[in-house]
Amino acid sequence: QVQLKETGPDLVQLTQTLSITCTVSGFSLTTYNVHWVRQPPGKGLEWMGAMWNGGGTDYNSAFKSRLSISRDTSKSQVFLKMNSLQTDDTAKYFCARHGPIPSFDYWGQGVMVTVSS
Amino acid sequence: DIQMTQSPSLLSASVGDRVTINCKASQNINKYLNWYQQKLGEAPKLLIYNTNNLQTGIPSRFSGSGSGTDYTLTISSLQPEDFGTYFCFQHNSWPLTFGSGTKLEIK
Numbered sequence: 365q366v367q368l369k370e371t372g373p374d375l376v377q378l379t380q381t382l383s384i385t386c387t388v389s390g391f392s393l394t395t396y397n398v399h400w401v402r403q404p405p406g407k408g409l410e411w412m413g414a415m416w417n418g419g420g421t422d423y424n425s426a427f428k429s430r431l432s433i434s435r436d437t438s439k440s441q442v443f444l445k446m447n448s449l450q451t452d453d454t455a456k457y458f459c460a461r462h463g464p465i466p467s468f469d470y471w472g473q474g475v476m477v478t479v480s481s
Numbered sequence: 482d483i484q485m486t487q488s489p490s491l492l493s494a495s496v497g498d499r500v501t502i503n504c505k506a507s508q509n510i511n512k513y514l515n516w517y518q519q520k521l522g523e524a525p526k527l528l529i530y531n532t533n534n535l536q537t538g539i540p541s542r543f544s545g546s547g548s549g550t551d552y553t554l555t556i557s558s559l560q561p562e563d564f565g566t567y568f569c570f571q572h573n574s575w576p577l578t579f580g581s582g583t584k585l586e587i588k
Contacts, residue, residue, distance in 0.1 A: 399577075409517075409525065409568055411577040424576040458524055466531060466572060467515045471524035 366390035368398070368459050368472035376449050378481045386442040386459030386472060393417065393435055397462040398442045400433065402455040403474070410455075414462070415442050449479045483507050483571055487580035495588045500556040502583045504569035507550070513573035514552045516545055519582075520565040528567075529554065561587055 372384035386398060393415070400412040413423040413433050421433045432445045442459060456476045460468035484507040494500050504514065512532040517525035527536045529545040532552060542557045556563055564587045569580040 408581045409570075409579040411579065422575065426576065460524075465534075465536070466513070467527050467536075467570075468517075468525070469527055469536070471526075474524060 366461065366470045368461060368470060370457060370459055370472045370475040372457065372475045372477060374476065375478050375480055376453075378449065378451065378479060380449055381445060381447040382449055382453070382457075382477060384444045384457050384459075384475055384477070386444070388440045388442070388459075388461070391461065393437045393440060393442065396464075398435075399460050399462050399468060400442075400444050401458045401460055401468070403458070404452070404455040412444070412457075451479050451481065453477070454479045482576055483510060483574050483578050485569055485571055485578050485580035487567075487569055487583050489583060490581065491584050491586070493586045493588050494559050496559055496561055498559045500559050500563075500585065502554045502567050502569075502585075504547075504552045504554070504580050505550055506552070506571055508574075509549050510571045510573035512548055513571055514545070514547065515570045515572065516543075516554045517568045517570060518563075518565050519568065525568060559587070563587070 367389045369387050376382050397416050399414045403409050415433050430446050435442045456474040458474040459472045461470040486505045488503045514532050516529040519525040533545045544555050546553050567583045
């Protein structure tokens with residue numbers, strides 16, 4: 365069955381780099397797109413960016429040049445890297461599958477990341 | 482960026498009530514509007530896509546409507562398991578954006 369699972373640190377120091385891995389199963393990264401969405405505690409959802417099935421990427425400009433998304437199709441993994449972390453980057457980070465319907469139909473359980481000074 | 486404004490932000494209703502949640506976009510989103518339900522500590526769950534298409538496995542008491550900038554999620558007869566926070570989401574324009582959420586409480 366379709367599954368996505370995020371793994372990453374619980375705690376990241378201020379100004380450091382966040383790295384999260386989304387490992388998927390039950391579908392191919394060359395067929396479906398994977399997006400990243402985050403949610404600060406008690407707040408709403410924010411779309412961060414996408415890894416398209418063809419290997420291209422799109423980013424929310426709110427993250428300027430801090431964000432990078434990549435993948436390893438042989439390992440069925442999508443990677444999020446974001447640098448220069450600030451306290452307002454404290455959030456739960458989700459990866460989600462996009463398609464075949466035009467939406468996020470499967471999500472990971474999320475990983476809660478706290479940025480600490 | 483397209484701003485998505487949801488109302489109300491908090492809704493308290495009784496089992497059996499008909500409930501409506503509204504979402505207004507800052508510009509026309511051409512019906513590219515989805516609805517999600519999220520329960521505490523869980524990932525969002527897709528309910529409706531492209532305004533009025535029910536996701537597989539979602540009960541028929543959920544429905545969506547709208548066009549242009551104004552969209553509505555309706556629950557025809559509220560059930561106890563429908564508590565949670567509901568988000569609208571537009572995928573017409575980049576960056577993709579979510580509404581701020583409507584917390585639905587069961588009386």
